[in-house]
Amino acid sequence: MDVDSSKMNWQKIKVFLVFFCFVFFLSCEEKVGELPITIIYKNGKAVQASIKTSKDAKAWQVFLKGAPLVPVLGKFSLNGGHTVFTPVLPFTNGASYQIKNGEQLMGAFTVISKKNEKRPKVIAIYPSNDSLPQNLLKMYFVFSEPIQEVGNIFDLITITNDTKNENANAFLELPNQLWNKEHTQLTLWLDPGRIKTDLIPNKTKGLPLEEGNKYTVTIGENLKSSKGMALGQSYAKPFYVNPSDRTKPSLSKWSVVTPKENTRDTLKIIFNEPLDAILGKETITIKNANGEALSGRNELSKNEEEFHFSPDAIWVEGTYEIEVLSILEDLAGNNLNHLFDRNITSSEGVTNERSMSSKHIKFTIGQKVGNY
Amino acid sequence: MKKITFGVCLFALAAVIISATINEPTSKLTEDFTIGNPEIASINSLSFGPEGILFLGDSKSAAVFALDTKDVQIVDQGEKFNMGDFDSKIAASLGTTPDNIKINDMAVNPISKTIYFAINVTDGTPVLLQLKGEKFENVDLTNVSYSKVALEDAVAEDAKDRRGRSQRIWAISDIKYHNGKVLVSGLSNKEFASTFRSIAFPFKASQDQTSLEIWHAAHGKFETHAPIKTFDVIELEGTEYLMASYTCTPLVLFPMGDLKDGTHTKGRTVAELGAGNSPLDMISYEKNGKKYFLMSNTNRPVMRLDYEDIANFKETLTEPVTDFGVATGVSYDNLPMPYVLQMDALDNENVVYMQRTATGELVLRSRPTKWM
Numbered sequence: 001m002d003v004d005s006s007k008m009n010w011q012k013i014k015v016f017l018v019f020f021c022f023v024f025f026l027s028c029e030e031k032v033g034e035l036p037i038t039i040i041y042k043n044g045k046a047v048q049a050s051i052k053t054s055k056d057a058k059a060w061q062v063f064l065k066g067a068p069l070v071p072v073l074g075k076f077s078l079n080g081g082h083t084v085f086t087p088v089l090p091f092t093n094g095a096s097y098q099i100k101n102g103e104q105l106m107g108a109f110t111v112i113s114k115k116n117e118k119r120p121k122v123i124a125i126y127p128s129n130d131s132l133p134q135n136l137l138k139m140y141f142v143f144s145e146p147i148q149e150v151g152n153i154f155d156l157i158t159i160t161n162d163t164k165n166e167n168a169n170a171f172l173e174l175p176n177q178l179w180n181k182e183h184t185q186l187t188l189w190l191d192p193g194r195i196k197t198d199l200i201p202n203k204t205k206g207l208p209l210e211e212g213n214k215y216t217v218t219i220g221e222n223l224k225s226s227k228g229m230a231l232g233q234s235y236a237k238p239f240y241v242n243p244s245d246r247t248k249p250s251l252s253k254w255s256v257v258t259p260k261e262n263t264r265d266t267l268k269i270i271f272n273e274p275l276d277a278i279l280g281k282e283t284i285t286i287k288n289a290n291g292e293a294l295s296g297r298n299e300l301s302k303n304e305e306e307f308h309f310s311p312d313a314i315w316v317e318g319t320y321e322i323e324v325l326s327i328l329e330d331l332a333g334n335n336l337n338h339l340f341d342r343n344i345t346s347s348e349g350v351t352n353e354r355s356m357s358s359k360h361i362k363f364t365i366g367q368k369v370g371n372y
Numbered sequence: 373m374k375k376i377t378f379g380v381c382l383f384a385l386a387a388v389i390i391s392a393t394i395n396e397p398t399s400k401l402t403e404d405f406t407i408g409n410p411e412i413a414s415i416n417s418l419s420f421g422p423e424g425i426l427f428l429g430d431s432k433s434a435a436v437f438a439l440d441t442k443d444v445q446i447v448d449q450g451e452k453f454n455m456g457d458f459d460s461k462i463a464a465s466l467g468t469t470p471d472n473i474k475i476n477d478m479a480v481n482p483i484s485k486t487i488y489f490a491i492n493v494t495d496g497t498p499v500l501l502q503l504k505g506e507k508f509e510n511v512d513l514t515n516v517s518y519s520k521v522a523l524e525d526a527v528a529e530d531a532k533d534r535r536g537r538s539q540r541i542w543a544i545s546d547i548k549y550h551n552g553k554v555l556v557s558g559l560s561n562k563e564f565a566s567t568f569r570s571i572a573f574p575f576k577a578s579q580d581q582t583s584l585e586i587w588h589a590a591h592g593k594f595e596t597h598a599p600i601k602t603f604d605v606i607e608l609e610g611t612e613y614l615m616a617s618y619t620c621t622p623l624v625l626f627p628m629g630d631l632k633d634g635t636h637t638k639g640r641t642v643a644e645l646g647a648g649n650s651p652l653d654m655i656s657y658e659k660n661g662k663k664y665f666l667m668s669n670t671n672r673p674v675m676r677l678d679y680e681d682i683a684n685f686k687e688t689l690t691e692p693v694t695d696f697g698v699a700t701g702v703s704y705d706n707l708p709m710p711y712v713l714q715m716d717a718l719d720n721e722n723v724v725y726m727q728r729t730a731t732g733e734l735v736l737r738s739r740p741t742k743w744m
Contacts, residue, residue: 067463089467178560187562
């Protein structure tokens, strides 16, 4: 018997109900009768176990079978002729539990795994380019489903030096990884201690990537969604390593392709170098002459070398401004204000970051159409 | 008779005093707290403040919660701990196996000496547990006395007219309460930047947050504003310092008085702690009238630094070191405690720590500081 309180009839959740009548459990257990147990589901999760009994169950305890003898945290409550156990967390799919009164086994049940969840997919690995700078700072991994919040991601995402046929150990293994709120986008840093000039890791181990070598980043097939579904296939991104990028992104090197008046044509900004795939989308705003942000869609294109803005409304004649937040980084972590690491014995790149949170490019529609 | 009358009067007086104490108005620190469900989305970091107030860093909500645990019964000495198979036990208490949980942080209530654990499960549900003896108890997070402060996002504020902007996540890497301020360090999932905040407590609706521009120099030549992984506040020769440990391994000292909103504060690198290492926890303790500083690491044993050595190390590091993994600067001792994942002061004479042993078993142990 099963009850699906979410009334999702299409998703008839099978409950595997097992009643064990123990004649003896260890030497001290007594024979007990079978107690019918019903698992109650909510939104596909096994949230309660309902035991049909007239006995006082307040002192009973629930244990995970095969685990250390630690009672499952939760509360017993009475509901008609049933005693209901509500665990702090839903029961785990596939796990078996025992209900005990002291040493006496009162019943047991197993929660059946569900197979109807979606397998996650890898949507993108950024940077998209297959040639990356030697001082590459970070990579982004974008998934179709929220990914598991436990386990060591570095067992599942690896980077190998194919030229030398060895594990590259290039990622910084932070104990808590950097995910977006939805847990669908992961940021991994290449060890910044090895990228920073003159730090011990940099002096002793050198940059994480070697110029001229070929590498492959692999996402293992066992990476699971937060609902426990594995990728089912591995994903690989091979790339070659170019010389380091030790130049700040500069708006003076960008060109703007302006759209025609009275159209919804795309405004294009050509960076002339690949920029950070996530920051590139989020740090650029198109504003009208009144300083109001235009609504529309931001996209990066051509391996993150171009920014495309598709407006919701048609372009009208006038002057516009492209606002770029200074935190926009290139692939080596150099932003509009400063290099990833800078030599303080020279004056290069020394600016007051606080006063330069954004930079701007002006363009016009209708009066003077063309490239900047 | 007189004696009896005197006794009764004394008893009545005591009762009045006790009653007056009980009826004392709510503490100033918690008078603005509300009771209800704070809707905590994740618990990345824990730290106790005064009066049993527990600070929880919630990266998903980009907020810090102050929780009135009401766990204020004074205990002078913590219990002794030596629990094997600790992750299996904590998982069993949640009805699941260790591969389905992650222990994000551990903190000891300095009043009751109770240990608190922040746990994450596969789907990201946060759980707060207490350990009493060898028994786990769930801290109900749905009906508590709390206050909350959202971590200001300076970037989003600059661009508040911008539509469709996804939330910037500060993965909160450490929290400490110090002299009426909650100090928070974070790592961004997008830009590589210093994200260190000082927030006055009790939290107010209009929150004063100091955003610190912290830089450190590597060997006096190159500097960066990298994110801080873990930190502590220490007092050297009557001056308070922030002892910050970076993701790229330097250990840097900043005088607390120099940390002012928006100022470019340059720290003094006092040690580099070796390649491929990420610092995990920092605590201070006293032994034979001398103060020491302990730091646990991902890839190094627990390190012990003498406060006097730190105070006497006046210059910043200037010479790069060429031996692999050799740390420089302030000398330190490696304690025979490798793979310590969590560590906190249990009481004045003991520390408690969670360690992965050579056999792979996770153990929770306490240890007298006199042996450290």
